[in-house]
Amino acid sequence: MTTFGMIFDLDGVIVDTAEFHFLAWKRLADEEGIPFTREDNEALRGVSRRESLELLLKGRKIDEETAQAWMARKNSYYVNYLKDLTPQDILRGSYEFLQNARAEGYRIGLASASRNANTVLERLEISHLFDVIGDGYAVVNTKPASDLFLWVAGGLGVPARQCIVFEDAEAGVEAALRGGMLCVGIGPTERVGKAHLICQGLYELTIQQMQHLLAERQLI
Ligand code: B16
Numbered sequence: 429m430t431t432f433g434m435i436f437d438l439d440g441v442i443v444d445t446a447e448f449h450f451l452a453w454k455r456l457a458d459e460e461g462i463p464f465t466r467e468d469n470e471a472l473r474g475v476s477r478r479e480s481l482e483l484l485l486k487g488r489k490i491d492e493e494t495a496q497a498w499m500a501r502k503n504s505y506y507v508n509y510l511k512d513l514t515p516q517d518i519l520r521g522s523y524e525f526l527q528n529a530r531a532e533g534y535r536i537g538l539a540s541a542s543r544n545a546n547t548v549l550e551r552l553e554i555s556h557l558f559d560v561i562g563d564g565y566a567v568v569n570t571k572p573a574s575d576l577f578l579w580v581a582g583g584l585g586v587p588a589r590q591c592i593v594f595e596d597a598e599a600g601v602e603a604a605l606r607g608g609m610l611c612v613g614i615g616p617t618e619r620v621g622k623a624h625l626i627c628q629g630l631y632e633l634t635i636q637q638m639q640h641l642l643a644e645r646q647l648i
C-alpha cells in the first residue's frame with residue numbers, strides 16, 4: 429500500500445505564536461531605539477531568527493557580537509512568553525485534524541523554522557502526534573529553500589511527491605512547491621495564493637479533501 433505524508437508548519441498553522449514573537453522583538457527594538465510596528469512584524473512570518481533580525485534592522489549595521497547578543501535577548505523574552513502557552517492555544521480544528529490524519533494512516537511531520545518548536549509542542553502537549561520533528565536546528569538553508577521539508581519527508585520515509593505541506597507563510601509555500609510537494613496554504617490569497625488549495629485554518633479541512641488532492645495528482 430502507498431504511504432502518504434502530511435507535513436505541518438507550526439506558527440500560524442497549529443498555534444499562533446506570532447504575537448509572542450512580535451512582543452519579544454518589539455521589546456528589544458524599544459530598548460535599542462529602533463522603530464518596529466505590527467505591520468513590520470508581518471514580514472517576519474515564517475522567517476528565521478537571523479533573517480528576522482536583519483528585517484528589524486532595516487539596513488542598520490551592527491557587529492556580529494551585538495547581533496548574537498540581541499538574538500539571545502529577544503529569544504529570552506520569547507521563551508518567557510511561551511510559559512503562558514497551554515493546550516487551549518492550539519488553533520481551531522488543528523488537534524482534530526492531526527488525530528484524524530493519523531487514524532487514516534498518514535505519516536505526520538513537523539517542519540518549523542523555530543528553534544523553540546519542541547518546547548512549543550511540549551507546552552501544547554501534542555509532541556506524540558508527530559512521527560518526525562524538523563525544527564530550526566535541522567537544516568542550514570531555511571525556507572524558501574525546500575531543505576527542511578525534504579529532511580522531514582526523508583525522516584517519514586515518504587517520497588516528496590506523496591507529501592502534503594500545510595503552510596501560512598509565502599516562503600513556506602514556495603519551499604513546499606520547490607520540493608515537489610502538494611501544498612495547502614493557510615491565509616489570504618495575496619500571501620499563500622501559489623498553494624494547490626487555500627483555506628483559513630485546519631478547521632475548514634477534511635481528510636477526504638486531502639484524498640481528492642492526491643487523486644488529482646493521480647496518486648490514489
Ligand atoms: P525562533 P514557523 C517561525 O515559526 C516563526 O513564524 C517566525 O516568526 C520565527 O522567526 C521563526 O519561527 C524562528 O523562531 O526564534 O523560535 O527560532 O512558522 O516556521 O513554525
Ligand code: MG
Nearest residue numbers: 437439440474
Ligand atoms: Mg508559519
